[in-house]
Amino acid sequence: MDAVRWTRTGTGQGMLPGKLRLIDQTRLPGELVYIETDDRDEIVDAIKRLVVRGAPAIGCAAALGLTAVCQHSGAKSATAFLAEVREHAAVIGAARPTAVNLAWAVNRCVRKLEAGAGDEGRGERVEGKGTGAAAVAALKDALAREALAILDEDMALCRAIGENGVALFEGRKGVGVLTHCNAGALATSDFGTALAPIYAAQERGLAPRVFADETRPLLQGARLTAWELHRAGVDVTLICDNMAAQVMREGRVQMVIVGADRIAANGDTANKIGTYGVAILARHHGIPFYVAAPYSTIDSALAQGSQIPIEQRAADEIRHGFGRLTAPADCKVYNPAFDVTPAELIAGIITERGILRPPYPETIREFMARCGG
């Protein structure tokens, strides 16, 4: 799966020239269409329209997009080039206000260039490459390398989450796994987070059997999770959200794995609306409920989940979501985008550096200290 990639458009040995390439996720599951672009407005529009979504994927797209735009700069000095990069970074970084990885990724690129250019006084000399055009060319290369590093790191951490999570399958074939929303390959640059252990199990021939909640109102489970697992040859069965309890009762599921948008210091986990209900159902049926997420999702500054603000979304996502009116047009709607699953319902948090187990206040504190986070 290649939701976010860099495409070289030249014949030279370096990364440049090239373009940002995205799977247009607004066209799924009907059509698999790629968008290739080096145009800033198109990149901002793609992020706004959810052509690319999922925090890690947005971060990678923003960094590669910044590279694609800045390669065409006609700046004559490192200083002038840096000014242009900062301006493009500000615009791309503001494409969606709440996606923390978006600003994080473009800021990381800018800081890298500032550090490199700053070595030789006012940014006119760069890493021994001289001044003027040579310095600008060197900065363009450095930007491309940093953006690709962000992509490579994301791919590596997906793989690591998969490696750590696959231990839960303990060599058992045909384990039933229920997942909610999409924390898969389409939300990242590679294996996904919640789906990474499933892909890893599939690679090992363990043939996991996945039940994907369709995840109303925006149906990420139906449109994206079912699509990407099906395409990858994984045995996936789509269900409506309200069927999870019955599937559990029938013994079809031995494990739940979901992603996370934010994890508090005590282990409370914010994720797509419905996750909390799935966790209660899993507890009722004695099925372990796991969260899979990179350690960057843990926000040590938040003592507990009740401090996480819950975004309310538009009523028509529910009333008019399938291309036709499915409720009275003026009916009152409650549409929270996320919920918080309390730590006591979570059997483990699968990260790229291992599986965290309860009691979370302690294990998370130790883990963050070890990671320097």
Next chain:
Amino acid sequence: MDAVRWTRTGTGQGMLPGKLRLIDQTRLPGELVYIETDDRDEIVDAIKRLVVRGAPAIGCAAALGLTAVCQHSGAKSATAFLAEVREHAAVIGAARPTAVNLAWAVNRCVRKLEAGAGDEGRGERVEGKGTGAAAVAALKDALAREALAILDEDMALCRAIGENGVALFEGRKGVGVLTHCNAGALATSDFGTALAPIYAAQERGLAPRVFADETRPLLQGARLTAWELHRAGVDVTLICDNMAAQVMREGRVQMVIVGADRIAANGDTANKIGTYGVAILARHHGIPFYVAAPYSTIDSALAQGSQIPIEQRAADEIRHGFGRLTAPADCKVYNPAFDVTPAELIAGIITERGILRPPYPETIREFMARCGG
């Protein structure tokens, strides 16, 4: 609200000739359209396609439908007519497998005719109306009267369920009630079952606040419950099924009331898929979970819920339900129409003759003995 009615098409004083009239619930909430028919295939199709749905409404529709079809019989003797009635009853009664009221209603009609016809030896003489054509005409009238009796009884029992259920509101204003699917006026011939206590509370000025699960895949909660409550001026808020846990957690709900398709002798209750999950969530949050249903829904012959067959429905209800493809077209789907909520999760069963409380094997046995059922 008039989901199921008999329309007289002649000018005489009796009920015949006439047609079964249904609100086409597949067209709601966009359009209020009625279907009038006396054609068996159309009636079976209407039941299958959920033009009419909800156990009591299906029972009424089946009995009135049987009447509408049989009125055109050219049988020359009571015996021949009864054979035709039995054949039509078998076909209509098999239109959907899980709804007990369907078979109950048509069988009640058949038994009534058999009892009447049987008085005079081999069914050739009927209630003093002589033989041949006169006997057949008398049986047609008897059939119409029995079907209308079923309709009238349903209307009376909806009111009685409302009266009994409203006691749970104890004069409190603004009580939050969560309901799933539609066991309202559209599921019956009048006030509904699960919604009857809500309508009764509304009539008493108690202004209940209802949260309606949209109820995927067919969205009866969004299309029907939200529509009929909104239309009746009840404060109703539509949510996706996966938001129920969050709504409970936020303290917005003090009670759950759902309908039932079939109740076993031990209290286990089959109802629309998702009901079981709601019951678990209610238990987790300490919220009482009630079933509202007429006593005819109790099937004493079934010792427990595991004996209730669960209908599986078409995959495209989930993949392609509302005018657009929302999942891969060839994706595997699991689509059970019902689930069974175990008796231990049910705080009470609101019937037209009072509220049954645990332990159900005992209270149901006494109740059925008292009702002669």
